[in-house]
Amino acid sequence: MLADSLSAELDAVRNLLGTKQSEAEALGSLWTSFRQRKEQLLKAVEDIEEHADHQSFKEPGLHALQQRLRFFNQLEDELQSHQHEEQWLRDKGSKLAHRDAELAGEVLREISLLETTWEDTKQLITERQEQCNVLIELMKEYQLLKTSISGVIESTEPFVDISSVLKDHEETRRSLTKHEGVKIEMASRQHEVDRFSGKGKQLMMELKKIPECNAETMKKDMETLVDQWLDVSLTSGGDATRVQRINSKKTEILSASSFNNN
Incomplete structure (x- = not known):
């Protein structure tokens, strides 16, 4: 009876360890996926921001201004096309933070960096669009x-x-x-x-x-x-x-x- 009891307890411990290991592996996999996709999205948003900030405009004219406005409208559409990915990262980041207290701080920093870059890029595009609209009406x-x-x-x-x-x-x-x-x-x-x-x-x-x-x-x-x-x-x-x-x-x-x- 004692041997059976010990065997049952050992099986329970093994199952528990197996479950813990599986959870750790799942958490590690989710964290790796989160960081990779965050880096990809951050790079895409930073590229959009750079294009918006460095778009040249040398010879002013009505047609050129209308073309410039279309360019920024396209950048806005490109940014919005990443909205689903940005929301996925928010959701997965929140889950990671709740499941692992040690990762919570780093996850929140990663999400904060992405959100700041996203909002700065969106604001820059909006400002450029407004500037174009003002110039077009003046022209x-x-x-x-x-x-x-x-x-x-x-x-x-x-x-x-x-x-x-x-x-x-x-x-x-x-x-x-x-x-x-x-x-x-x-x-x-x-x-x-x-x-x-x-x-x-x-x-x-x-x-x-x-x-x-x-x-x-x-x-x-x-x-x-x-x-x-x-x-x-x-x-x-x-x-x-x-x-x-x-x-x-x-x-x-x-x-x-x-x-x-x-």
Whole structure:
């Protein structure tokens, strides 16, 4: 009886040891799998973060900005494609921490590192997307104003030849009418030039926030159009004054001639 009892107890101990060993092996296997998959996911997220942080943008333009936004949208989709894996690691990390007190601290540190990297990457992508959206709206307004202002400048016909004014009284009248029309048109559109200049400056400020972005071309483009506007404004005003003086002189001459003939 004693031998049977000892044998039964020995079997129980062996079973217990076997169970403990199996549990230890299962825990070790889970820990190995957890660390491997964590390293793989962490590397993938870090690569996405690096791409988001170092995406170059050298020649600003509406199409280029739209392409840039699509790039960050794709990075967002790529990050989200790893969401299932990230959740698996959270769940398995929680189980590991509960099953082995010695591993709990290390598991929590691993999970914390992954979560921090994930959130930083997500935030970076969001900031880049918001920046692109702001720039796209500014660029659209800038280009609309540029088109409108350029249209006004191009619609101003070559200013009247002074020699023709001296010969033709009717030409003088048409020239005065044309110049007055140009002055009125440009005065009514001055607010667009002011807005264009303001939007251009906003664009410059936002573009300077992007590393390696060359905004000089756009700056020169803006300054050239504003200079053209000022040139046309000054020329139209000056020519109108000259035509008026010529017209007055012609009137005096014609009046004197008429008086002498009488």
